[in-house]
Structures are given as C-alpha cells and as structure tokens.
Amino acid sequence: MxxxxxxxxxxxxxxxxxxxxxxxxQITETGYAKSILDATEPVRLYFxxxxxxxxxxxxxxxxxxxxxxxxxxxxxxxxETKVSLYRPTTKKGDPRLWVYGLKDHIYPNEIFSITIxxxxxxxxxxxxxxxxxxYKSKIETPLRDLxxxxxxxxxxxxxxxxxxxxxxxxDWTEVExxxxxxxxxxxxxxxxxxxxxxxxxxxxxxxxKSHSGIYVKTSSLFTKAPEWDISRVxxxxxLAEKYGYMDDSxxxxxxxxxxxxxxxxxxxxxxxxNYVKDILETNExxxxxxxxxxxxxxxxxxxxxLHKSLxxxxxxxxxxxxxxxxxxxxxxxxxxxxxxxxxxSTSMFDTLIEQGGIRVDTMVCRPSGNGDTYSFKIKRxxxxxxxxxxxxxxxSED
Numbered sequence: 001m002x003x004x005x006x007x008x009x010x011x012x013x014x015x016x017x018x019x020x021x022x023x024x025x026q027i028t029e030t031g032y033a034k035s036i037l038d039a040t041e042p043v044r045l046y047f048x049x050x051x052x053x054x055x056x057x058x059x060x061x062x063x064x065x066x067x068x069x070x071x072x073x074x075x076x077x078x079x080e081t082k083v084s085l086y087r088p089t090t091k092k093g094d095p096r097l098w099v100y101g102l103k104d105h106i107y108p109n110e111i112f113s114i115t116i117x118x119x120x121x122x123x124x125x126x127x128x129x130x131x132x133x134x135y136k137s138k139i140e141t142p143l144r145d146l147x148x149x150x151x152x153x154x155x156x157x158x159x160x161x162x163x164x165x166x167x168x169x170x171d172w173t174e175v176e177x178x179x180x181x182x183x184x185x186x187x188x189x190x191x192x193x194x195x196x197x198x199x200x201x202x203x204x205x206x207x208x209k210s211h212s213g214i215y216v217k218t219s220s221l222f223t224k225a226p227e228w229d230i231s232r233v234x235x236x237x238x239l240a241e242k243y244g245y246m247d248d249s250x251x252x253x254x255x256x257x258x259x260x261x262x263x264x265x266x267x268x269x270x271x272x273x274n275y276v277k278d279i280l281e282t283n284e285x286x287x288x289x290x291x292x293x294x295x296x297x298x299x300x301x302x303x304x305x306l307h308k309s310l311x312x313x314x315x316x317x318x319x320x321x322x323x324x325x326x327x328x329x330x331x332x333x334x335x336x337x338x339x340x341x342x343x344x345s346t347s348m349f350d351t352l353i354e355q356g357g358i359r360v361d362t363m364v365c366r367p368s369g370n371g372d373t374y375s376f377k378i379k380r381x382x383x384x385x386x387x388x389x390x391x392x393x394x395x396s397e398d
Contacts, residue, residue: 012024016387020147021345022124022345024348026111027102039095041275042347045307058087062086067084071142072125073124084097106128107127117149124143157206158318165187169334188208208318211320221375222309222375224305227305230300232298233298256362256363258359259362261355270285270292280300284298316342319338319383321339337394345386345387349386357382357386358386
C-alpha cells in the first residue's frame, strides 16, 4: 500500500483515537477497471475477528459467493448498498470482494476503510471524506452516529492501575537496577509484577512500556522468532553464520542489527510484506549501482502469527514516560505522564512495516549466551497510527 497523504493520515488517527477497528484497502487501477478487490490478510483477519466472514470456510466458485448488505458513508450521507465476498476458481481461490456502487464515490489509487458493526459493513473513503469535519458538523451526520455508537469506554483495570502508579511513582523513587531496563523493572517491582519475557501483558491484561529521555525514538512491541518451517534459513545460528560478524568478546559470529522495509541494511537484509503469501519476509538484496534487487529469501513470519502476538500483547497498554536524575551515585525516577492505548489495528501494523514505522531488531548468538531475540519495534511517532484512543494521564506536574 502506498504512503498515506495528509487527509488519510488525519482520518486514520481520528478513527484510531476513537477506538474504531477497521481495515484499509487501496483500489488499484486494475481493481477499479475490473470491479475486483483482493481481500488481503489484514482484511480477512479483521473479518474473522469481527465474526463477519470466514473465507477459509468458503468453497471456491461464483456459485458460493456471499452477498451482504453494506453502507457507504460520505461526508454527510448514508448510502445503502451490497458487498459480494467470494473465492474464484482461478489462482487458488484468492479471496476477493467488491462493494456495489463504489465507483460512484472513489477514484483509482484512493484508499477506503472498512469497519464492521453489528454484522454490517461500513465503507468510508478516507481519501476524500474529512471524518473530523463530519464528526464536528453542526448537523447530524451518519458518520458521527456510527463513531459514537462503537466507541469504547475506559476499562476498570486501567483505572485501578492508574491509581497505583499515581500513588507509588509520582515522586522520585530509586531505580532498583542500574541498567537500560532499570526503570521498567522498577515499575514492575513496585506493582508486584514478577520479571517475565512472556507474550502476555504485564498487569491484569495491560502491557507496560517504560521509557525515559527525549532521545528514545522507538519502543518494543513484542518479540517473535521467525517461523523456520517457512524460512530458507532454519535457525538463528545459521542466520548468524551466513550474515553475522565476529565479536571481540567471543569466538563465534553474532548478528545484532536492525532490519526495515525501506532500505537494505549493511548485511543487505530488508523486510518485505508479501500479501500474496500472507507473510512478512526478510530477504537478501544485491546492489546494482544506486538500485537494489532481491537476491534470495532468508526468513519469514506468517502475518497472522504476528497479528495474534500484537493483539495478545497490546490489548491495553500503558506507555510510561519517566524522568531520571542522579544523586550520590544513585539513580532515581518519577513518572511524568502515561499514554493509554487499546486494541491495535492489525492492518496498520502491516502498513507501518511497509512505511518503515515498524522494524525488526535481531540479537542472535549474543556473546552473553542469552537466548536469541527478534524484537518488533515501533517508532514513537507511529504509535498514534497503530493504537486506538490514545489518552494521556499526567502523573507529575514538574
């Protein structure tokens, strides 16, 4: 999917901040001409999570096509229409859909969002509709009615956790461990949370992410090893042997690097979202002058696996911003504010990888002997695009 323009970006932020779950589709020139849209993996997963439609249970052939009611929402109108969901007999039955009457409201290469409420599909063309304007309109609009209907309320657990942090961390508190992770570990200790590296949230379903200092540009989302059964490279050790480097502190190769989807790194590794196979690939590239082309596959993750990890880890998240000070060889911290997020958008996860907002940091065959990690990290300025309803709670005023 192409980069979002300013209006699309504003619309997505608004939907996310209101807690609206959705999936995005870009209508290509070919799709527009043939009235065909591919139901990509993020769209299929969203349908499944909503209980709306299950393509994997649908036989191939137009005789098995499902037609359902749908609504197109413009700036101030509600247009009743239908959507067809089917798997053709060609190309292994790749899932497809089409919204009737869509061509009357959209142009090629524009993007629209799909949201499901009470079993009904709503279509919002975010390339042309100004959602904020419609929401703040002095007259009633169907779009505002829908947003207000499905916006979620703050959970009781988040209120409880917020109270504990205000009580225990609004003043200077000594950091228990003098390390980069010291603040996060101390926060967990003060909340009675044991140390863990599990793919589940920290406090009663709420994940805690702590950072300190203006120079922190990324935050870890979750760790997930590649799925070696669909990878050409079959282990972290083999990965380090092929692409790693010798470390002065040990006698074997290690690979501690960042991989993104924008440009190959010094090891010529780059991420690619493969929507045809529904996987995230790490591929090796070769340079030809100032351009680069794919040379070979390296490792991969199923997008569905990554989406499940994201949803399991970040159903609710407290992003904790803290200040640090040193006094008599001791380090202290206090919490400044908390950004509270809920229900990440899996479709935006894929898009942000493509746009470089999410990357993978590998720590493979480390000299310390610790286990290999493959950490999915998000740029802090991309958080508003991935996570719904960001609420900021000020803990310390100074």
